[in-house]
Amino acid sequence: MERSQPLSGNIAQQTAFIALGSNLGVDDQDSVQTVVSAMAVLGNVLGETLVKSPIYRTPCFPAGRGPDFANAVVACQTNLSAADMLAGLHRIEADFGRTRAARWDARSLDLDLLALGAQVQPNRTEFEHWHDLSLEAQQARVPADLILPHPRLQDRAFVLVPFAQVAPEWHHPVLGVTVAQMLAALPVDEIAAVERISLENEGSS
Template sequence: MYERIGVHALVALGANLPLADAPPAETLRAALKALAAEGLSALAVSRFYATPCFPAGSGPDYVNAAAVLDAGGRDADSILATLHAVEAHFGRVREKRWGMRTLDIDLLALGDSVLPDPATQDSWRALPPEAQVRRTPDQLILPHPRLQDRAFVLVPLADVAPDWVHPRTGQSVAAMLAALPEADRAEVKPL
């Protein structure tokens, strides 16, 4: 667990393609080291989980994890730029939304920041599933607008930040996870 001192970044990590001969779990471990080398040290890292590919049928299953990072006083855009640089170093190519990847690191939250503003965050969070497939935000939305919907994010996040509270919904990670269907939670299996 992390302590509530300073501002921390919550991130989700995932991979479903090998990088060279390295399996996805090895890529996640190496990515955490690369983040630390870039000044984003992990204060807590979840277990690694096997999770079904999302959306279903779009590729091999994933290895997912979550981490609490020391933000080191950085703003969200700086953190996101670092996450993208580490993804690129590990072969991430942004060709298709929700496509297969060697590494995906999502910035889920930065303390209790709401970006770019409460109305925009609320609007993206309320977006119906059919619209989520067609629309991509042109700016960073924090907390991540799909956070509350995804067991593959919430199960690992509950390992490291179960008490973090969404600044717009007032729900903790533990409460958001408990609100998901049991079938969704059961698909996320510890490695």
């Protein structure tokens, strides 16, 4: 498969947090191998990769939409704007065979920009609107603009478990709590369903 080229930067460096997920894999790679490959590409395209979480196996969400996911979170130091980062993430997804046939459908690779420094985009009012939507509304509606921080990250164990391995003290600029605090607020059974995957070469790089 083709691989995206680095993007040129245009702002002061900030730390970006990106969630990765796959439950289909691509080419001859399974979902775990796809996430490992995508982690390497992220650093090449978006900026220096600072920290990578372990990879976790999590139940598909919503339930019944497909196989279990492989999930992870990475932190990258970048001087890209949020819009340029989003464009870069979409390019990488396309390189890994991502299609968007249906919202929250099974996918070869899903890359979500969780946060970029302490930015709130496009503004606090829009963030709070999308943060407060019901699950049913989330499934039916897609925001026209990028929302930062990701408005659902505090609800998702499959995001917060790996995020807590990367930056447990990252402070949500609107909610006023850390990643560790958001994770601790989730139901125990949701956290337990996110199971770490042991890789043969883990810790070798």
